[in-house]
Amino acid sequence: MTNRISERLNENSAVINDALSKYLDWKNDNDKYPCLFDSLRHSTLNGGKRIRPYLTLEFNRLSGGNDESAIPYACAIEFAHTYSCVHDDLPCMDNDDLRRGIPTNHKVYGEATALLAGDALLTHAFELIADNKFTSDSNKLRTVKLLAQCAGIHGMIGGQQLDLIGENTKYDFETLKYMQYLKTGKLLIAACVLGCYASGNDAYINAAVIYGEKIGLTFQIIDDILDVTGDVETLGKNTGSDSGNDKTTFLSFMNVDEAYKYASELTDEACDAIFGFAGSDILCDTAKYLLNRKK
Amino acid sequence: MTNRISERLNENSAVINDALSKYLDWKNDNDKYPCLFDSLRHSTLNGGKRIRPYLTLEFNRLSGGNDESAIPYACAIEFAHTYSCVHDDLPCMDNDDLRRGIPTNHKVYGEATALLAGDALLTHAFELIADNKFTSDSNKLRTVKLLAQCAGIHGMIGGQQLDLIGENTKYDFETLKYMQYLKTGKLLIAACVLGCYASGNDAYINAAVIYGEKIGLTFQIIDDILDVTGDVETLGKNTGSDSGNDKTTFLSFMNVDEAYKYASELTDEACDAIFGFAGSDILCDTAKYLLNRKK
Numbered sequence: 001m002t003n004r005i006s007e008r009l010n011e012n013s014a015v016i017n018d019a020l021s022k023y024l025d026w027k028n029d030n031d032k033y034p035c036l037f038d039s040l041r042h043s044t045l046n047g048g049k050r051i052r053p054y055l056t057l058e059f060n061r062l063s064g065g066n067d068e069s070a071i072p073y074a075c076a077i078e079f080a081h082t083y084s085c086v087h088d089d090l091p092c093m094d095n096d097d098l099r100r101g102i103p104t105n106h107k108v109y110g111e112a113t114a115l116l117a118g119d120a121l122l123t124h125a126f127e128l129i130a131d132n133k134f135t136s137d138s139n140k141l142r143t144v145k146l147l148a149q150c151a152g153i154h155g156m157i158g159g160q161q162l163d164l165i166g167e168n169t170k171y172d173f174e175t176l177k178y179m180q181y182l183k184t185g186k187l188l189i190a191a192c193v194l195g196c197y198a199s200g201n202d203a204y205i206n207a208a209v210i211y212g213e214k215i216g217l218t219f220q221i222i223d224d225i226l227d228v229t230g231d232v233e234t235l236g237k238n239t240g241s242d243s244g245n246d247k248t249t250f251l252s253f254m255n256v257d258e259a260y261k262y263a264s265e266l267t268d269e270a271c272d273a274i275f276g277f278a279g280s281d282i283l284c285d286t287a288k289y290l291l292n293r294k295k
Numbered sequence: 296m297t298n299r300i301s302e303r304l305n306e307n308s309a310v311i312n313d314a315l316s317k318y319l320d321w322k323n324d325n326d327k328y329p330c331l332f333d334s335l336r337h338s339t340l341n342g343g344k345r346i347r348p349y350l351t352l353e354f355n356r357l358s359g360g361n362d363e364s365a366i367p368y369a370c371a372i373e374f375a376h377t378y379s380c381v382h383d384d385l386p387c388m389d390n391d392d393l394r395r396g397i398p399t400n401h402k403v404y405g406e407a408t409a410l411l412a413g414d415a416l417l418t419h420a421f422e423l424i425a426d427n428k429f430t431s432d433s434n435k436l437r438t439v440k441l442l443a444q445c446a447g448i449h450g451m452i453g454g455q456q457l458d459l460i461g462e463n464t465k466y467d468f469e470t471l472k473y474m475q476y477l478k479t480g481k482l483l484i485a486a487c488v489l490g491c492y493a494s495g496n497d498a499y500i501n502a503a504v505i506y507g508e509k510i511g512l513t514f515q516i517i518d519d520i521l522d523v524t525g526d527v528e529t530l531g532k533n534t535g536s537d538s539g540n541d542k543t544t545f546l547s548f549m550n551v552d553e554a555y556k557y558a559s560e561l562t563d564e565a566c567d568a569i570f571g572f573a574g575s576d577i578l579c580d581t582a583k584y585l586l587n588r589k590k
Contacts, residue, residue, distance in 0.1 A: 026448075032470060033456040036448065087414065090387075092406035111387035112459050115410070119382065119417065120448040126421045127443035130436050137432035141425050144439055148422035153321075153331065153415040161328040164407050175327060 005289040008282065009054060016053045019071050020044055020078060023128065039109040039117040044082050046100050051219075051290070052077045052191040055212070058286070059195025062279055063204040069134035070198035073143060076125040077191045080151050083121035084187070086114055088160065122151070135198065143197050150190035159183025163247075171248040177217065185216030207273045214270035215287050221263040222293060224249040225256055230295065267291045300584040303577065304349060311348045314366050315339055315373060318423065334404040334412040339377050341395050346514075346585070347372045347486040350507070353581070354490025357574055358499040364429035365493035368438060371420040372486045375446050378416035379482070381409055383455065417446070430493065438492050445485035454478025458542075466543040472512065480511030502568045509565035510582050516558040517588060519544040520551055525590065562586045 024044060027037045053074035060070035089096040089104040090111060096104050106114035129143045149155055159182030166179065189212030196204045228251060250259045271284035319339060322332045348369030355365035384391040384399040385406060391399050401409035424438045444450055454477030461474065484507030491499045523546060545554045566579035 028449075030473070031449070031453065032473070033453060033460060035460075036453065036456040040448070083414075087410060090410065092385075092410060113456065115382060115385065115387060116452050116456055116459075119378075119413075120452045122414065122417060123443050123447040123452065126439055127447065130439040130443065137436055140436055141432055144421055144425040148418050148425065152418040152422065153335070154323075154326070157411050157415045157418065158326065158328060158331065161331040161408065161411055164411075165328060165330075178325070178327070 001285050002289060002292070005282070005285050008286075009049070009289075012054045012057050013050045015057070015067065015071065016050050016074055016078065017045065019075050023075055023079075023124070035109060036113055036116060036120070039105055039113050040120060042102075042108060043086050043099075043105045043117060044079070044121070046102055048078075048082075048100055050078065052081050052187065054286075055188065055191040055283075056195040056198065058283055059192045059204065059208050060198040061195075062274070062277055062283060063196050063199040063201035065195070065199025065201070066134075069132065070195055072128050072132040072134075073194040073198050074191075076128040076143075076147065077187070077194060079121045079125040079128065080147060081187060083118040083125070084151070084156055084160075086118040086121065090114060093160075093164075135200065139197055139200060143194060146190055146193060146197070150186040155182055155186035155190075159186070166247050170252075173253050176248050176250070176252075180217060180220040181213065184220050185213050188212040188216040188219070204277065207277065210273035211270045211283065211287070214266045214273065215290055218263045218266045218270070218287070218291055221250045221259050221266075222291065224251050225259055226293075226295070229256065263291055296580050297584060297587070300577070300580050303581075304344070304584075307349045307352050308345045310352070310362065310366065311345045311369055311373060312340065314370050318370055318374075318419070330404060331408055331411060331415070334400055334408050335415060337397075337403060338381050338394075338400045338412060339374070339416070341397055343373075343377075343395055345373065347376050347483065349581075350483065350486040350578075351490040351493065353578055354487045354499065354503050355493040356490075357569070357572055357578060358491050358494040358496040360490070360494025360496070361429075364427065365490055367423050367427040367429075368489040368493050369486075371423040371438075371442065372482070372489060374416045374420040374423065375442060376482060378413040378420070379446075379451055379455075381413040381416065385409060388455075388459075430495065434492055434495060438489060441485055441488060441492070445481040450477055450481035450485075454481070461542050465547075468548050471543050471545070471547075475512060475515040476508065479515050480508050483507040483511040483514070499572065502572065505568035506565045506578065506582070509561045509568065510585055513558045513561045513565070513582070513586055516545045516554050516561075517586065519546050520554055520558075521588075521590070524551065558586055
């Protein structure tokens with residue numbers, strides 16, 4: 001199972017990397033600021049796991065779509081995710097030096113360019129959606145709206161603000177879950193639903209929302225576990241950051257074994273949500289693969 | 296003439312402020328991060344001149360539209376402008392303490408929240424456009440695309456990167472103009488064209504592009520003049536910032552009188568672009584008003 005999903009991730013990554021690379025090849029002779037383009041490529045084309053665009057492609061296939069309509073949406077989601085990473089790594093946020101095994105954007109290009117690179121990636125995500133030639137206008141518009149809602153103040157940005165507040169405030173379990181739902185879950189939900197939007201088959205949307213929410217929470221629990229048990233070399237980023245700054249994590253409420261058990265139950269719920277759809281075993285196995293990831 | 300435009304600006308500002316205020320009133324009981332909402336309101340609802348949404352409303356009226364379809368676009372442009380101000384004021388960019396006569400966002404809410412507030416405003420601009428109930432889907436989509444292009448890496452963000460590079464590099468006159476075209480001109484062009492998009496009358500688009508470009512350059516020349524001749528109290532922001540850090544400005548190539556003359560010629564060209572359209576005198580007088588502004 002692990003090998004099959006690992007191969008599938010690699011296959012999808014190749015498709016996504018190819019598309020991302022083309023989308024980022026839009027410098028022209030008038031552009032007198034090559035460092036900004038280099039900065040975007042530095043943070044986007046660096047061997048990320050591509051989980052979000054993978055989910056867009058797979059939900060599109062599950063719901064009967066062709067890849068061509070899903071690829072612009074998948075890349076938009078990855079641009080939005082990359083923007084959030086670039087801004088999140090800045091000194092005024094998490095102040096991280098390392099991401100995906102290489103120096104963070106601001107470490108290479110400086111804070112100002114990193115700030116602008118993040119802004120450019122977010123902006124370009126919306127342009128990509130509006131430019132999707134393989135779907136209807138109404139479909140593209142609901143995609144713009146969904147991305148804005150999931151990435152915006154009631155989604156990822158709200159989650160990041162809660163994360164900031166959490167540096168000085170102890171959260172109860174429900175608030176911790178709500179923060180992670182906004183911060184990580186909402187964009188994963190968008191990734192899954194955008195796949196259904198790309199196929200235009202709305203019968204899969206409810207399942208995509210539940211699946212995205214459950215694997216989002218799982219993702220964060222495993223992140224918390226790896227932050228304690230993982231090592232820098234495997235993870236490609238520094239560990240101990242959360243326990244170091246005394247943030248509330250899932251391990252504030254349970255030990256590693258209990259946290260893993262909780263994540264397993266959420267993974268089962270993710271699989272239940274898509275159970276019965278022909279071909280859903282791939283997405284169920286993906287959820288289990290993410291549960292058992294080591295980086 | 297001055298009084299008429301001043302009154303018109305105030306009338307439009309009232310409409311825009313009312314709409315912006317409603318759009319920003321979207322906190323709900325689940326939002327455990329009121330500071331982020333306060334931070335958005337701090338930078339948006341603070342008595343800005345509202346030039347950009349004014350232009351959207353006026354080009355919409357000039358081209359025969361009703362206000363209701365232009366207001367969401369006008370607010371989207373103002374959100375995009377406000378986001379750029381919030382990020383531009385950050386310590387890693389211009390490090391400004393004062394904007395529109397009050398402390399900048401990060402001075403009140405901290406850098407991290409200011410960063411997120413800017414991100415949220417940009418994201419919300421796209422949601423507003425996609426949510427405009429008074430125009431067609433294809434119209435909304437081209438608006439999303441235009442805003443993304445004008446605000447993105449080949450527009451405002453590119454101009455800001457050139458501005459950064461300019462802190463250590465002397466520019467020739469053409470590069471200075473190109474930088475200001477990207478940094479200020481593109482969003483003003485978008486503001487004007489969005490008005491035409493709102494009315495759906497494409498016959499005015501070419502004129503709107505030229506008008507926006509010319510007043511954009513004028514705007515920047517006057518900014519450079521006021522940075523030398525203005526005072527903090529009238530401007531509501533610190534002066535001498537450009538000459539202080541040795542940036543190339545229009546005054547690197549001409550004296551104040553020559554710069555004003557150049558701006559007057561550009562203003563004439565802006566008026567020529569819209570000459571002949573019934574009711575265009577308001578927009579021509581607006582260009583002259585902006586030429587002669589003292590803040």
